[in-house]
Every structure is written in C-alpha cells, then in structure tokens.
Amino acid sequence: MRTLLFGSLALAFAAPVVAGDIHGKVACRGTRDCADAVVYVDTIPGKTFPPPQAHQKINQQNLVFDPHVVPVLVGTTVDFLNSDSVLHNVFSPDACAEKFNLGTWPKGQVRSYTFKKDCIATLLCMVHPEMEAFVVAVPTPYFAVIQADGSFKIADVPDGSYMVKVWHPKLKATSKPVTVAGATEAAFEIAR
Amino acid sequence: VAVPKLNAFGRAFEANGFRFPAGQDPEMVKLPRLPIGAEGQKKVFPKAVWPTDISLPTALSAFVVLRTNITPDDPDKTWEFEYPHEIELFLADTIGDHFSHFVELAYDEGELAGDAFLQWDYKPSMHVRIGGINPQAVEFREKNRLTVKHLNYGDIAPEGSSFALLDGGAGLEVWGAMNGPGGSGGLRYRAGVTNGNGTTSDDNSAKDYFAGLEYKFLGMGQAGGPTSGGSDKPWIDNSVTLGAFYYSGKESLGSYDDTHTYLAGHVSAWVGPLNLLALYSSQTNDNPLGDGLEVKTKAWFAEADYVALPWLIPVLRYDHSTIGSAPAEQLLIPHISVLATANIKFYVEGQLRLDDAGTGADKYVAGVNWGF
Secondary structure, three states: OOOHHHHHHHHHHOOOEEEEEEEEEEOOOOOOOOOOOEEOOOOOOOOOOOOOOOOEEEOOOOOEEOOOOEEEOOEEEEEEOOOOOOEEEEEEHHHHOOOEEEEOOOOEEEEEEEEEEEOEEEEEEOOOOOEEEEEEOOOOEEEEOOOOOEEEOOOOOOOOEEEEEEEEEEEEEEEEEEOOOOOOEEEEEEOO | OOEEOOOOOOOOOOOOOOHHHOOHHHOOOOOEEEOOOHHHHHHHOOOOOOOEEOOOOOOEEEEEEEEEEOOOOOOOEEEEEEEEEEEEEEEEEEEOOOEEEEEEEEEEEOEEEEEEEEEEEEEEOOEEEEEEEEOOOOOOHHHHHHOOOHHHHHOOOOOOOOOOOOOOOEEEEEEEEOOHHHHHEEEEEEEEEEEOEEEEEOOOOEEEEEEEEEEEEOOOOOOOOOOOOOOOOOOOOOOEEEEEEEEEEEEOOOOOEEEEEEEEEEEEEEEEEEEEEEEEEEEOOOOOOOOOOEEEEEEEEEEEEEEEEEOOOEEEEEEEEEEEEOOOEEEEEEEEEEEEOOOOOEEEEEEOOOHHOOOOOOOOEEEEEEEE
C-alpha cells in the first residue's frame, strides 16, 4: 500500500505541466484566403528550446518548392532536395538567414541550411525566378500553418500566458497576448 | 450604368488603375494570376528583374455595333443596314501592382484602326499614361456616352479646320482621383500633351496641351473605398460634380496654321435614378481659312439619363452649337437603351434638327451592341 501511495505521488510530481492548445480562426483581409499564413507562440521569457535533431525537408519538384511555407524552431536544419531533372538553386535575400546561397545542384542531391535566428526567410531559386518559398524560424516549438479557411490549432501548448503572432506572406503581421488554460480559443485578423 | 456609361464604382475602378478600390483586388479577383518572377525577387532588386504578374488567360474581349440608319428625307437613301458599324477587340489588364494597359483594334466604318496605352498606376491620385489618350472633359468622355450621336463640343469645327476634340490622340498624360472629406466625392484631374490630330502621324512640330479638373460633392469617393454589402441599385450615387477643362493646339492646313483653343465648364448631378448633365464649351480658331480671321464656336448641351429600370434607360439631350455668325444648329436627341442582358444592348435614337437649316436632316438610328 505504501509503495502504491509513494508511486502515485511520484507520478503526480513528475507529470508535465498541463498542456492545452490554441485553436481558432484568422480572418485574412486583402487576400483570397489564409493559405500560407503561420501562427506561433513568440519568445517565452526564460525558456529556450533545443532544436530538433530531425531535419525539416523542402522538395523542389515541378519547379515549385513543396511545401511553400515551413515554420521551424530556431536551430532547425532544413534539407533542400532537387527532384526535378533541371538544376535548382536555393538562396535567401534576407540578412536573418545570412543571405545564404547553397549553389546549384542536380536532381537527387540535397543541400542543407540551419536557421540560426528568428527569421522570416524568403527562399528563391536563381535558375527559376518564379519559384518562391518561406521558412518561418520561430523561437518556440508552438506553431502551426493556418488552413486556407483561416482555422488553426497549435497542439500541446502548456498552460500559461503567451504572445501569439500571426504572419502571412502578403499581409501585415499581428500579435496579441493569449492565456492558455486547456483548450483555448483565439481569433486574429490580419490585413494589408 | 449601361455599357459604356460608368457608374461611380466603375469610375473608382478606373481611378485605381483598373483595380478594386482600397486594395481589394487580391480578394476580389477570382482567377489566380500568373506570376512573372516571385514576389520575393523585390528583395533582390536591383540584382534581379522586378517581379510582376499577368492574367491567365489574357483577357480578350470584343464589342460589336450594328446599326440601322433611317434618314426619311434623304432623296438617295432613306435607310440602310450598317452591319457592322464597328467591331472592336480589346486586350486590357493590370500588369503587376503598378502598371496597366489597354489595347484596342477596331474595324470602324470600313477602316482598320488601333489604339493602345500603357499606364503607370502609382496610386489613385497619380497615373501616367503613354499612348492613345482622350484629352476631353474629365467627366464627359465620348467613349462613355449612351447616345449614338457624338457630344457636340467634341465633334464641331469651323470651315477649314478638320480638328475634332473627340479624335483623341497620341501623347502623354497625367491624371488621378482622390476622395473628398469623409471618403465621399473628391477631386479628379487630367493634364497632358498630344500630337493633336488623332492617331495619325503628326503634321507639325507643335503639340497640343490640355488640362481638366472636376470636383464631386457627395456620393461615392472618386477613388472609391472598401466595398461592403453593396446596393441593389448600384447606379444611384446622389452627388453633384462640377468641372472645367482647357485645350489648346495647332493644326497645319497647307500653307498656314490654325490654332484652336477650348475652354469648357460642365456639371453632372445624380438624383436617385436621374443623371443630369450639361456642358458649355467656347472654342476659338484663330485662322481656320488662312485669311487671318478668327472664328468663335459655342457649343453646349443638356442631357437627362433616367435609369427607369436596370435594363431600361431613356435619354433626352438637347444640343446647341453655333459656329461664327451662322445660325445655331439645334438638335433634340431622344434615345432609349434596352438591355437584353448585361452585355447586349438594343437602342433606338432620334436625331431631330430643330433649326431651320436642318429641315429634312432628321435621322433615326436603331441598333444593337454586344460585348463578350
């Protein structure tokens, strides 16, 4: 009986902070829909998060980047695979991504870049000027790509108060404080 | 209102460089556009070409005009089928965020003609157009009239002169529109320089100059605003617009030149479904016959357009034109437009001469225009 009691107490103290989620809708004014928008929890004072070991992947296929928008935790390495039979290049004109240029490589090869800072990194291909993608490097692992209809859900967010930001390639970013207590609903509006 | 007369929204759409007002184009345009270069290439400029986009497929439309002309007192021909009077092909589009263009190829009364302009749309209050331009009163442009009969001030010249303001011309112009206080009404201006003789090659080194200004009180803003639920009567725009324009140019007539200047004032008032228009133009030709004698021409008109139903628009216009000391030419123009669909318009018009010199010169026109 004593063992069971101590065991239960130990489990109770070891249990993680109660995690909920942030879900809701974003209204996007000035675009056809909310596709490609990203919602994320901004820097949490006193908290840092180790980057994931697993690499994020972006494929260059049929002359487009797939996916078109990729949110990652700062420190994440992104692998760029060329799946086309033509040469591709990946570079970013943004200083927060060190204006990296990975060169040009053929089908089947992969080149990688690690996003070291908070950054909205535009990705372009010098060979195909119509190609474009975005890596949104954010300071917490709590992020989600917003659906075209504006709905989103950031799962497994610990209860607490956070600044939540919304970014869209063509609209002005916005942010507002959100207090998470279990499943928490939040609404945003972004416009040109 | 009915092709080709624009309602307030149509004018605001034009003032935004053929875009929805208040930057609403991206959410209003149904077909995705074809990017020519990714948006992100702007960050690379000047080490890359500035990106743009075009519509896909390219917007191509046509406009056809068939007319039956009836001249009861003409001893040679009392009526004729003028099928077609005109066939026009249009290519028009925005190009990226700050350019638009318009191309027109026309088969007009047996002749082929072309017109085109490229326009830089900095913002609604500032456009620069190069190509075929329309140096007429800001509000009363030929191309937007409902009647078959041209507006008199643009289609009148003393003996010797072949210049008509309605011909427009090749040149450059700056124009724009801005909303008034509270987002309603506002200012519209236009100024430019043209060859001065239509779309043909210039006949002299002198260029024609023009400027026009109008101010709208009440009603939808000249540059528009965010669209909301909309009205079930989108032509209604209770407002008063006052304006004036000036035009001056030189025409070479063989061994001598004739300088023509126009000064005109105009008013347009929308009261419910009724649009009242009036314009007075004073034109001076300093030497139309090469004899050094100046000729003054006065032209004015008053018109009422009544949107009885969305598809039924009666029009009544009175034209009064005096060239030099000759008796005035007076014309009464009853007209009725009937829309079978939004893009098919039937109409009947009388052009009735009220002056003695016009006895036997009455004309009637029945026609159909359609676009697609």
